[in-house]
Amino acid sequence: MKITRRQFIGTAAAVTASAGLFSFNMLGKADKAVADTESKVQIFRNVCPRNCYDTCAQISYVEDGVLKKVEGDPKSTYTNGKLFLKGYNYTRRVYSPDRIKYPMKQVPRGSGNWERISWDEAMNTIAEKILELKKRYGSTLPICMNKYSGNFGITHYGIEGTMSSIGYTTRAVGTPCWPAGIDAQTYDFGTIINNDPEDLANSNYIILWGSNCAWTGIHSLPFIMKARERGAKIVAIDPILTSTASKADLYIQIKPSTDGALALGMAKYILDNDLVDWEYATANSIGFEEWVDYVRKNITLDWAAEKTGVPKDVIIQLAREYATTKPAAIWVGYGMQRHTNGGQNVRIIDALGVMTGNVGKSGGGVNYAHLETWGFNYHAMSMPVPEGSVGVPGPNGTYSDRAVNMNNFAAEVQALTDPPVKMLWIAARNPVSQDPDTNDIIKMFNSMELVVTVDSFFNKTVELSDIVLPATTHFEDWDVMASYWHYWVGINQRAIEPMYEAKSDVEIAMALSKAMNALEPGSCTYPTEGDPEEWVAKEFNDGIHSMLGISSYKDLLDGPRKAKISPVAWADGQFRTPSGKIEIRCERAAQNGLPALPVWVEELKTSAQYPIRFMTPHPQHGIHSQFQNLDWMMAANPEPVVEIHPELAAQYGIGEGDMVRIYNELGEVKIKAHLTRTTSPDVIVSYEAWYKDSPFNVNYTVKAIPADMGKLATGMDGIAFHDNFVAIEKA
Amino acid sequence: MSKQLGFLHNSEKCVGCRGCEMACKNEYQSDASVRWRQVYQLREEDFALPTRIFISVGCNHCQNPECLRVCPVGAYSKREDGIVIHNQERCIGCKLCTMACPYNRPQYNTTVKKVEKCNLCYERLDRGEKPACVAACVPEALEVVEINEELDYKTGVLKTLPGMPDPKITNPSIRFIGPKQGVQIRRDV
Numbered sequence: 001m002k003i004t005r006r007q008f009i010g011t012a013a014a015v016t017a018s019a020g021l022f023s024f025n026m027l028g029k030a031d032k033a034v035a036d037t038e039s040k041v042q043i044f045r046n047v048c049p050r051n052c053y054d055t056c057a058q059i060s061y062v063e064d065g066v067l068k069k070v071e072g073d074p075k076s077t078y079t080n081g082k083l084f085l086k087g088y089n090y091t092r093r094v095y096s097p098d099r100i101k102y103p104m105k106q107v108p109r110g111s112g113n114w115e116r117i118s119w120d121e122a123m124n125t126i127a128e129k130i131l132e133l134k135k136r137y138g139s140t141l142p143i144c145m146n147k148y149s150g151n152f153g154i155t156h157y158g159i160e161g162t163m164s165s166i167g168y169t170t171r172a173v174g175t176p177c178w179p180a181g182i183d184a185q186t187y188d189f190g191t192i193i194n195n196d197p198e199d200l201a202n203s204n205y206i207i208l209w210g211s212n213c214a215w216t217g218i219h220s221l222p223f224i225m226k227a228r229e230r231g232a233k234i235v236a237i238d239p240i241l242t243s244t245a246s247k248a249d250l251y252i253q254i255k256p257s258t259d260g261a262l263a264l265g266m267a268k269y270i271l272d273n274d275l276v277d278w279e280y281a282t283a284n285s286i287g288f289e290e291w292v293d294y295v296r297k298n299i300t301l302d303w304a305a306e307k308t309g310v311p312k313d314v315i316i317q318l319a320r321e322y323a324t325t326k327p328a329a330i331w332v333g334y335g336m337q338r339h340t341n342g343g344q345n346v347r348i349i350d351a352l353g354v355m356t357g358n359v360g361k362s363g364g365g366v367n368y369a370h371l372e373t374w375g376f377n378y379h380a381m382s383m384p385v386p387e388g389s390v391g392v393p394g395p396n397g398t399y400s401d402r403a404v405n406m407n408n409f410a411a412e413v414q415a416l417t418d419p420p421v422k423m424l425w426i427a428a429r430n431p432v433s434q435d436p437d438t439n440d441i442i443k444m445f446n447s448m449e450l451v452v453t454v455d456s457f458f459n460k461t462v463e464l465s466d467i468v469l470p471a472t473t474h475f476e477d478w479d480v481m482a483s484y485w486h487y488w489v490g491i492n493q494r495a496i497e498p499m500y501e502a503k504s505d506v507e508i509a510m511a512l513s514k515a516m517n518a519l520e521p522g523s524c525t526y527p528t529e530g531d532p533e534e535w536v537a538k539e540f541n542d543g544i545h546s547m548l549g550i551s552s553y554k555d556l557l558d559g560p561r562k563a564k565i566s567p568v569a570w571a572d573g574q575f576r577t578p579s580g581k582i583e584i585r586c587e588r589a590a591q592n593g594l595p596a597l598p599v600w601v602e603e604l605k606t607s608a609q610y611p612i613r614f615m616t617p618h619p620q621h622g623i624h625s626q627f628q629n630l631d632w633m634m635a636a637n638p639e640p641v642v643e644i645h646p647e648l649a650a651q652y653g654i655g656e657g658d659m660v661r662i663y664n665e666l667g668e669v670k671i672k673a674h675l676t677r678t679t680s681p682d683v684i685v686s687y688e689a690w691y692k693d694s695p696f697n698v699n700y701t702v703k704a705i706p707a708d709m710g711k712l713a714t715g716m717d718g719i720a721f722h723d724n725f726v727a728i729e730k731a
Numbered sequence: 732m733s734k735q736l737g738f739l740h741n742s743e744k745c746v747g748c749r750g751c752e753m754a755c756k757n758e759y760q761s762d763a764s765v766r767w768r769q770v771y772q773l774r775e776e777d778f779a780l781p782t783r784i785f786i787s788v789g790c791n792h793c794q795n796p797e798c799l800r801v802c803p804v805g806a807y808s809k810r811e812d813g814i815v816i817h818n819q820e821r822c823i824g825c826k827l828c829t830m831a832c833p834y835n836r837p838q839y840n841t842t843v844k845k846v847e848k849c850n851l852c853y854e855r856l857d858r859g860e861k862p863a864c865v866a867a868c869v870p871e872a873l874e875v876v877e878i879n880e881e882l883d884y885k886t887g888v889l890k891t892l893p894g895m896p897d898p899k900i901t902n903p904s905i906r907f908i909g910p911k912q913g914v915q916i917r918r919d920v
Contacts, residue, residue, distance in 0.1 A: 070757060082868070085753040088757035241783065243783045253915070255918070634763070636752065681918070
C-alpha cells in the first residue's frame with residue numbers, strides 16, 4: 001500500500017471544529033454525488049498507543065481532513081490487518097462531543113463550574129504557580145508529576161521531560177501494572193524477554209496461566225489456535241472462567257494467589273517420576289540442586305492439592321503433560337502477579353520451565369513480556385534541569401528528584417513535609433479512577449494548591465483538577481510505538497490536524513517553557529519551538545535502525561517493522577543475571593529481603609469480617625478508564641455488573657439484577673449482580689472501567705497493599721490488587 | 732433467486748470479543764442507537780458446563796423475511812443473491828419490521844427516526860471484498876457462505892442454537908458450528 005503524504009488541510013475539520021459545529025454526522029458515508037467529484041481518501045499509518053499487549057498497527061482513512069475509519073495494518077503479521085473492538089471505536093474518541101476542547105479552569109475544584117480559558121492564560125497561571133512555589137520552598141520539589149500508561153508513545157515521555165526542564169520535582173515512580181512479575185524474571189533470567197508471540201504457533205502444549213488474552217491480547221489467539229490445529233493442548237489456569245478459559249481443552253479453577261503451590265506440586269511429580277531435563281537445568285542455571293532438594297523435602301501432592309483446590313490427579317496429569325509434551329509454552333498473565341506473593345509465584349513457574357528444559361526453545365518459554373524494542377533516545381524526556389536547581393541532596397553536592405511510590409501515591413504524597421507537595425501535574429494517567437483507596441486519593445487531591453491534568457475527557461481525575469489541558473489523540477500527532485509483547489515497531493503519522501485547541505504533551509511542554517521563560521528567563525530548559533515530526537525523528541538511533549533493518553524513521557512509513565532479533569527468548573543461553581546463568585538461587589533476591597529460592601510463600605487470606613475476595617481484572621470494552629465511556633461502547637455494554645456465584649448470592653438473598661453493596665473498612669461500591677458459575681463461591685468479580693456519567697469505580701475497597709516484588713527493575717513494588725477482601729449485602 | 736448468501740458462525744472459535752460488531756460500526760460509522768451486528772452471550776445454563784459461549788448475529792437475510800412481508804411502504808427487497816436490502820429513503824420509521832423480526836435485527840435509529848440494518852456489505856461483496864465483520868474477525872469464526880443443502884449435510888453444521896427463535900418462522904440464512912466444551916476442574920463441585 002502506497003502512503004500518500006499528508007496535504008495541508010485547512011478546511012472542513014478545522015473550520016467546523018472552531019465553529020463548534022462538529023457532529024458524528026460528518027462521519028457517515030459521503031453522498032455519492034459529492035464523493036465522486038473532489039474528495040480523495042488519504043491513507044495514513046498509525047499505531048494504537050494504549051497500554052495493551054497488542055499495540056495494533058493501524059491504517060487510518062481520511063477524507064477532507066476527517067478521519068472516516070480505522071483498520072488494522074496487514075503489513076504487521078501480528079495484527080494481520082485486524083483490530084480489536086476498541087480500535088474500531090477511534091472515530092468516536094476523536095470526534096466525541098465529550099472531548100475536552102480547550103484549556104479550561106474549574107472554580108472551585110470539584111464544582112463542575114468549568115470555564116474556557118486561553119492557552120496563554122492556562123500556561124501563565126501554571127508558570128506563575130511553579131515559580132511562586134519555587135520561591136516559597138527554594139526548589140521545585142513541591143511540584144509532583146503522576147504519569148504512566150495513558151499513552152505509551154515514545155514522545156509522551158516528554159511529560160517526564162517537562163518536569164526535568166523546570167527543576168528537580170517529586171515524581172510518582174513505579175508501575176501499578178506488572179512489576180512483581182518483571183522482578184521475578186529479572187531475578188531469574190536477568191530481565192524480561194518473551195518468545196515472539198507468533199512463535200506460540202510452534203508449541204505442542206500451551207498453558208495460559210492467568211491470561212485472558214481473548215479480552216486483553218486477542219491477536220495472539222490465532223497463533224494459539226494454529227498450535228491447537230496441529231494437535232497442541234490448550235490449558236487455562238485462572239480463578240475466573242474467562243472467555244479465554246472457556247475455549248481451553250482443560251480449564252483449572254485455581255484458588256487465587258496459589259499458583260506457586262500448583263507449580264511446586266507439578267515440580268514434585270516431575271522430580272519423583274524422573275521427567276526432569278537435568279542436562280538443560282544444570283548447564284544453564286545455578287542453585288537448581290538446592291531447589292530440587294527443597295521440593296523433595298517440603299512439597300507433597302496432597303499439600304499442593306489442598307492449597308490450590310486442584311485435585312491431585314489433575315496436578316499429576318498437568319505435570320506429566322507439561323513435562324513430556326515438548327515444546328510446551330507458558331504465558332504468565334499479569335493478573336496472577338497482583339498478589340502479596342505474586343512475584344514469588346512467577347519465580348516458581350520460571351523454575352518449572354527451567355526444570356523441563358522449556359526455556360530457550362521455540363514453542364516454549366515462560367513468557368511474560370519484553371522491552372527489547374524500546375531502545376529509543378527518549379529525547380523528549382532527556383531535558384537538563386535549569387542552572388542552579390536544587391533537589392533532594394545526594395553525594396558530592398549533587399541533587400536528584402524526589403520519588404514517591406505510584407502504588408501508594410495518596411498516602412506518600414500526604415506524608416511529605418519538607419517540602420510538602422502543593423501542585424500536581426497529571427498526564428496520561430487517571431489516578432482517581434485507577435489508584436487504590438479512592439477516598440484517600442480524593443483527600444490528597446483536595447489538599448493541593450493547584451492540580452493540572454492533561455486529558456481528552458472529563459474523567460474522575462479531571463473532575464478534581466483546577467486546570468485541564470486538552471490532549472491530542474494519536475491521529476493528531478506524530479509518534480513511534482513499540483510493544484511489550486510482540487516484536488513490531490511502527491510509526492504514527494499525523495493523520496488529521498489537532499482537533500479544537502488540543503496539543504500533544506511535547507507541544508504543551510514547549511508552551512509552558514515559553515511562558516516560564518517570559519516570566520523568569522532561564523527557568524525552563526524545554527525547547528520552545530519544534531516540528532512534531534522532527535521530535536519523532538530525534539527518538540531514533542543506530543541501534544533501533546539496525547534492529548528494525550531501516551536507515552531512517554521514514555522507512556516505517558511503508559509499514560511497521562519487526563525487530564531482527566531471535567524469536568526465541570534466551571535461545572543463546574546468555575542470561576543477563578550477574579552470574580550469566582538462570583539464578584534459581586538468586587543472591588540479589590536474598591539481598592532484597594526475599595527468598596533466594598523459588599519456595600512457597602503463604603498467600604494473603606480473607607478474614608472473618610471480610611470473607612470474600614473481590615477481583616477487579618481488566619475489562620473487555622476498554623483499557624482501564626479509556627474507551628468504555630464512548631457512545632458505541634456504552635451502547636454495547638451500558639453498565640457494570642458484579643459476577644457472583646449463585647451459591648454465594650443465595651446466602652445473601654441476592655438475585656439476578658439486584659444491587660449489591662460491596663464494602664470493607666476503606667470504602668464501598670454498589671454494583672448490579674450478575675449470577676454466574678464462571679466464578680467460584682468465594683470470589684466475586686467486577687471489571688475495572690470508567691463508564692460515562694457513572695460513579696462506578698472498583699477501587700474504593702482496594703488497599704494499597706504492596707506486591708512482593710517490583711523494586712529491582714521498576715523502583716517500587718507492585719500492588720496486590722487481587723488481595724482485595726470485602727463483605728457484601730443486598731443493597 | 733439463483734442463490735442464497737448468508738453467514739456461518741463458529742461458536743467453537745468465537746470468543747465474543749465484539750470485534751465484528753465494532754468493525755461494522757467503523758465501516759458504516761453508524762449511530763450509537765443501532766447495532767447492525769450484535770454479539771450475544773448464550774445462557775450458561777443451556778449447556779453441559781457453564782462457559783462463556785457467544786453468537787454473533789447481523790441480519791439473517793431470511794428466505795422468508797418477515798421484515799419484507801410487513802413493511803407497509805415496500806422499503807425491503809431481496810436481491811438475486813438472497814441479500815435482504817432495506818431502502819432507508821422509503822422507510823417511514825413505523826417500526827413494524829422491528830417487531831416482526833424474530834431476531835431483532837432491523838434497528839431503529841433514534842437520530843434519523845428510521846430503521847436500518849445489516850446489508851451483508853453488498854457493496855464490499857460486489858467489489859470482491861469480505862464484509863467488514865468477517866474481515867475483522869480475529870479467530871476467523873465468521874464467514875459468508877452459500878446456504879444450500881450441501882452445507883446443511885455437513886457434519887456439525889446446525890440451523891439453530893439453544894435460546895434462538897424457531898428457524899421455521901423465517902428460514903434464516905445463518906448456520907452455526909456449535910460450541911465445543913473442554914474439561915473443567917471447578918471449585919463449586
